[in-house]
Amino acid sequence: MRNRLGVVKWRIRSLSERKLTTSARCFKAIDNGSEIGNNFPARAAQCPIKVQRARSTHAAVGTVLDTVSSAVKSWDEVPGPKPLPLLGNTWRFVPYIGGYSVEHVDKVCMSLRQKYGKCVKMAGLLGRPDMLFVFDAGEVERVFRGEDAAPHRPSMPSLNYYKHTLRKDFFGAEQDCAGVIAVHGDSWAAFRTKVSKVALSTSSAAQYTVPVAEVADAFVNRIRQIRDENLETPGDFLNEVNKWSLESLGLIALDTRLGCFESVEGSESQRLIDAVHTFFLSVGELELRAPWWRIYPTAMFRRYVAALDTILSVTLRHVERALKECEANGGSKSLLQDLVSAAGSRVAAVAALDLFLVGIDTTSNAVASTLYQLALRPEVQERLHEEITKVLQGRPLTPGDINQMPYLKACIKEVLRMFPVVIGNGRQLTKDTVICGYNIPKGTQVIFQHYVMGNSEEYFTNASEFRPERWIQRSMYKHHAFASLPFGFGKRMCLGRRFAELEMHIVLCKIVQAFKMEYHHQPLDYHIHPMYTPDGPLRLKFIDR
Amino acid sequence: MFLKNCLRIFSSARIRFLLNNNVKASTFVNYKSVASLSTSKLALESEKVKVTFVLNDGKRLETVANVGDTLLDVVVNNDLNIEGFGACEGTVTCSTCHVILKPEDFERLPEEASDEERDMLDLAYSLTETSRLGCQITLTKELDGLEVKVPETINDARS
Numbered sequence: 001m002r003n004r005l006g007v008v009k010w011r012i013r014s015l016s017e018r019k020l021t022t023s024a025r026c027f028k029a030i031d032n033g034s035e036i037g038n039n040f041p042a043r044a045a046q047c048p049i050k051v052q053r054a055r056s057t058h059a060a061v062g063t064v065l066d067t068v069s070s071a072v073k074s075w076d077e078v079p080g081p082k083p084l085p086l087l088g089n090t091w092r093f094v095p096y097i098g099g100y101s102v103e104h105v106d107k108v109c110m111s112l113r114q115k116y117g118k119c120v121k122m123a124g125l126l127g128r129p130d131m132l133f134v135f136d137a138g139e140v141e142r143v144f145r146g147e148d149a150a151p152h153r154p155s156m157p158s159l160n161y162y163k164h165t166l167r168k169d170f171f172g173a174e175q176d177c178a179g180v181i182a183v184h185g186d187s188w189a190a191f192r193t194k195v196s197k198v199a200l201s202t203s204s205a206a207q208y209t210v211p212v213a214e215v216a217d218a219f220v221n222r223i224r225q226i227r228d229e230n231l232e233t234p235g236d237f238l239n240e241v242n243k244w245s246l247e248s249l250g251l252i253a254l255d256t257r258l259g260c261f262e263s264v265e266g267s268e269s270q271r272l273i274d275a276v277h278t279f280f281l282s283v284g285e286l287e288l289r290a291p292w293w294r295i296y297p298t299a300m301f302r303r304y305v306a307a308l309d310t311i312l313s314v315t316l317r318h319v320e321r322a323l324k325e326c327e328a329n330g331g332s333k334s335l336l337q338d339l340v341s342a343a344g345s346r347v348a349a350v351a352a353l354d355l356f357l358v359g360i361d362t363t364s365n366a367v368a369s370t371l372y373q374l375a376l377r378p379e380v381q382e383r384l385h386e387e388i389t390k391v392l393q394g395r396p397l398t399p400g401d402i403n404q405m406p407y408l409k410a411c412i413k414e415v416l417r418m419f420p421v422v423i424g425n426g427r428q429l430t431k432d433t434v435i436c437g438y439n440i441p442k443g444t445q446v447i448f449q450h451y452v453m454g455n456s457e458e459y460f461t462n463a464s465e466f467r468p469e470r471w472i473q474r475s476m477y478k479h480h481a482f483a484s485l486p487f488g489f490g491k492r493m494c495l496g497r498r499f500a501e502l503e504m505h506i507v508l509c510k511i512v513q514a515f516k517m518e519y520h521h522q523p524l525d526y527h528i529h530p531m532y533t534p535d536g537p538l539r540l541k542f543i544d545r
Numbered sequence: 546m547f548l549k550n551c552l553r554i555f556s557s558a559r560i561r562f563l564l565n566n567n568v569k570a571s572t573f574v575n576y577k578s579v580a581s582l583s584t585s586k587l588a589l590e591s592e593k594v595k596v597t598f599v600l601n602d603g604k605r606l607e608t609v610a611n612v613g614d615t616l617l618d619v620v621v622n623n624d625l626n627i628e629g630f631g632a633c634e635g636t637v638t639c640s641t642c643h644v645i646l647k648p649e650d651f652e653r654l655p656e657e658a659s660d661e662e663r664d665m666l667d668l669a670y671s672l673t674e675t676s677r678l679g680c681q682i683t684l685t686k687e688l689d690g691l692e693v694k695v696p697e698t699i700n701d702a703r704s
């Protein structure tokens with residue numbers, strides 16, 4: 001309810017703006033662009049080869065550009081909510097008066113799309129560059145394809161400050177050793193190269209199949225333990241999913257069973273879980289609201305720094321241990337040891353820190369969201385169960401089995417299309433670029449609105465329906481590959497994608513094997529927390545099969 | 546060079562891992578790099594094959610390549626001038642190494658595309674029925690004389 005109020009309030013406020021004419025014009029120009037397939041048959045016919053995927057958009061992108069380029073409009077003309085003098089647009093995120101709730105940016109974006117069209121300017125945010133929200137998958141594709149050697153993903157200035165100012169002695173001690181999060185340019189590229197070959201190779205993820213499956217088994221047992229007499233999980237079930245996620249990542253990034261399921265208040269694992277959560281909760285607040293922390297260390301900022309320090313010290317300790325083991329046993333048998341031997345222990349430690357910063361909440365919220373969606377759909381669970389049983393035939397999971405389970409993979413894709421845990425992704429332009437017919441200056445942060453595009457009828461047939469089949473029988477459903485990119489794209493794509501997918505596939509497989517899921521409470525809305533996740537107690541009923 | 550060494554280290558780790566788990570070796574068809582790196586170790590020295598890249602403007606780049614290399618290795622090692630090819634260095638996140646094969650070559654490739662490759666092919670520009678990612682095609686002796694087409698890029702379409 002709060003969200004709706006928020007949006008409405010904001011709408012009223014924006015009535016006072018005079019941008020109506022511009023936005024109407026924008027709509028027109030852009031609508032032309034989106035129907036290019038029909039509007040420019042000549043160009044489409046020119047394509048040398050036939051494809052299953054609707055690639056008319058591709059072929060015509062150039063044409064659209066050409067047609068538009070004669071009349072490229074200026075940055076000033078891009079429609080969007082008007083910044084107030086002095087206050088800019090940051091005030092809109094102030095609780096109660098601003099109307100834009102940080103928690104409901106999803107709804108804010110939906111209404112921006114409806115109100116202003118396929119690209120919307122968000123200017124005048126205190127302490128950060130102007131933003132351009134893009135809702136056009138063809139344009140997203142073009143920006144991604146135009147990427148140079150070191151794409152710049154706008155990241156959190158607060159983390160930037162932590163890595164490059166507050167703790168620069170540590171992160172700056174060796175050249176190119178600051179990690180990938182909140183690091184840009186050559187320094188990012190050098191670090192990414194060291195890590196990505198190891199982290200993104202499918203075989204290095206696959207070698208974790210058996211241990212990750214053990215953690216998933218432990219999680220299944222844990223679910224049995226925490227159910228109440230109605231077989232329902234307690235309201236803080238998400239915290240249990242977090243434990244599973246941390247346990248899995250500990251295994252992958254640190255070679256360690258952290259023992260999260262046995263963890264109690266005050267234990268190292270619980271401290272790590274809490275620290276990661278604090279980090280995430282504060283990032284959203286620190287970044288979107290007025291950045292007071294730049295002037296003095298607010299309470300929120302101090303908590304944030306303490307959380308980062310905790311994560312860093314715990315990971316460092318484990319990396320040192322792994323280093324010793326590596327020296328003792330020689331060779332490499334894990335991601336961590338591979339990294340240590342390939343790039344040194346500092347790179348391994350910094351990489352582990354980055355993986356922890358972004359690898360826990362993402363995966364756990366994706367799993368929580370998937371379990372909730374499946375609990376609402378018994379028929380999907382049945383189909384999953386059938387597929388899994390057919391592949392495994394009663395034996396334990398081995399590497400490669402998941403590849404025989406297309407429906408399982410499709411279910412995750414479908415959840416991430418409709419409810420992407422990261423609702424948008426972005427790039428800070430490294431050169432002036434024409435987007436949607438406007439000349440967008442270098443330095444602008446372009447945000448690709450995957451949540452809005454993924455749920456748009458324009459890009460997906462029956463977008464509002466949960467249909468995993470669409471990812472299997474692609475020809476029967478319209479889909480635009482660049483409209484739903486839950487892990488990003490290109491050189492800067494999610495570094496943990498293989499691990500995230502492995503973890504999610506395996507845990508889902510194990511849970512569906514063990515239980516039927518049901519949900520008997522109020523339907524849950526989604527909110528940004530700061531992952532996009534069901535809002536409210538996740539009281540799922542797990543019935544043993 | 547340093548990277549090459551690292552890769553070697555990893556490949557041996559993978560091979561060990563394969564040995565430990567070879568109960569279900571058939572499912573490993575999907576794990577490209579396992580197979581490719583082991584082949585390259587065996588055949589690193591001598592075996593060469595001819596590979597031709599046909600660019601969008603019709604230009605032909607003829608090269609001699611090592612058995613066991615991927616098509617991306619061939620482009621990098623021979624400094625072939627193909628704009629934007631292999632942006633993600635073979636980590637299957639970019640699709641800029643997209644090549645189109647002749648149907649008969651496509652059929653005789655020893656390995657099918659993995660799920661990861663398929664996901665990325667879905668994002669390739671000018672996708673066809675016989676498209677593959679160059680970084681995932683490992684050369685074997687049988688592929689001698691292979692000819693692949695490098696499709697147009699978004700930049701070609703624009704100009």
Ligand code: HEM
Pocket residue numbers: 153180181192249354355356358359360362363366421422425426485486487488489490491492493494495496497499500
């Ligand atoms: C469902 C789970 C996940 C989702 C939806 C997700 C999504 C994303 C997205 C959208 C990006 C930005 C990519 C781009 O800019 O193109 C990203 C980056 C990243 N992710 Fe993930 N992620 C997930 C899980 C993980 C996990 C488990 C890890 C670690 C093991 C991880 C590590 C990273 C890192 C290190 C980056 C930064 C890469 C760079 O800037 O070079 N992610 N992720």
Ligand code: FES
Pocket residue numbers: 617630631632633634635636637638639640641642665678679680681
């Ligand atoms: S080089 Fe990026 S996918 Fe092959």
